[in-house]
Amino acid sequence: MTTTADTSSHFRPLTQAECQQRLEEHHTGRVAWEAADGPMMLPVSYELHLGRISFRTSPYGVLSRLVEPTNVAFEIDEIDTAAGTGWNVLVRGRAQAVTSTFTLSNLWKLEGVVPWATGTRNLFISIEPRSISGRQVKAPFSD
Amino acid sequence: MSAPERLGHLSTGTCRQRLVDGTIGRVGWGNDRGPQILPVTYRVFEDKVVFRTDARGPLASLQGGEPVVFEVDGFDPSTRCGWSVVVRGRAYSTQHSPRATRLWGEADPVPWAGGRRSMFVSITLDEVTGRFVERQQEDPADEREEHR
Numbered sequence: 634m635t636t637t638a639d640t641s642s643h644f645r646p647l648t649q650a651e652c653q654q655r656l657e658e659h660h661t662g663r664v665a666w667e668a669a670d671g672p673m674m675l676p677v678s679y680e681l682h683l684g685r686i687s688f689r690t691s692p693y694g695v696l697s698r699l700v701e702p703t704n705v706a707f708e709i710d711e712i713d714t715a716a717g718t719g720w721n722v723l724v725r726g727r728a729q730a731v732t733s734t735f736t737l738s739n740l741w742k743l744e745g746v747v748p749w750a751t752g753t754r755n756l757f758i759s760i761e762p763r764s765i766s767g768r769q770v771k772a773p774f775s776d
Numbered sequence: 777m778s779a780p781e782r783l784g785h786l787s788t789g790t791c792r793q794r795l796v797d798g799t800i801g802r803v804g805w806g807n808d809r810g811p812q813i814l815p816v817t818y819r820v821f822e823d824k825v826v827f828r829t830d831a832r833g834p835l836a837s838l839q840g841g842e843p844v845v846f847e848v849d850g851f852d853p854s855t856r857c858g859w860s861v862v863v864r865g866r867a868y869s870t871q872h873s874p875r876a877t878r879l880w881g882e883a884d885p886v887p888w889a890g891g892r893r894s895m896f897v898s899i900t901l902d903e904v905t906g907r908f909v910e911r912q913q914e915d916p917a918d919e920r921e922e923h924r
Binding site for chain 2: 660661663665666667670671672673674675676696702705706707711712714719721723725749
C-alpha cells in the first residue's frame, strides 16, 4: 500500500477497508493525468464497480483521451475547515476505455456513473487501482 | 426526473472570484510514480495560488517551476449541480518569504494539513478555466451573467 507520506502526526492512515467504503459511498471525485501539455485534472461522477472506478464521458471531451491506457490519480475528499475534520482517499492506477460488453451492460444500469451533464456521454472509462491510500485528520485543527 | 440542466463555462472573472473565495483545493502533479493529487488549504496572493507545506513532505518536490494543475470545486449531489475551476501553471517554492508569511498571518487560513509547514509553494495562473452544471430550480440569477 502506498501512503501519502505525510510526516506529521495530525493524520491517521485509513485502512484499505475504510478507503473502499468511502469510495463506495461517494460518487464525485477528481481524476488527474499527464497530458501532452502538462498535468490535467477534472471532476467526474463515478461508481465503484467490480473494484474499478468507472465514469462516463463524451467521446469529444478532454477526458476521452483516457480511452488509451493512461496512468492516473483519482481523489475523493471531504474537508470541513470549520469543524476541523477531514479525510481524503487517493487511488493510483491505470485508466482505459471499458470494452467488455458484459461490464458495459452493467455500467449502464448504475446510477452513480450517470453524468450530471447530458449530451452524448456514451464513453465509459474505468480505472484499475494499483494502490489505494487514505488519511484522516486525527483531532480538530489547531495551529 | 431532473429538471433540464445547463452546462457551460465560467467566465475568467468568475473563475478568479471562485479561486479567491475558496480555501481548499487539490494540487495535481507528476512524479516518477505517476500522477499525484493532494488537497491543500490555500490562498490567492499576488495573482498566484499559494499554500504551505512540510519541507519534507510530498509537495516539497515542487520547487523550480514544475508544471502543475490546481482544482477547486463545489458540488451538491442532491441537486446534481456543481462547478469546478482548473488552474494550470508552474509551481515555485520558497522557505523564507517574509511577505508571504505576513500575508498568510493576516489571512489566517485554517490548515487542513497539520505539522510544520515551513515551505510556501506558489502556482502561477497560466491557464484558468471553469465549468458548471446547474438546473432550473437552482438560483439561475447567480450565474446568468456568465453566459454573456
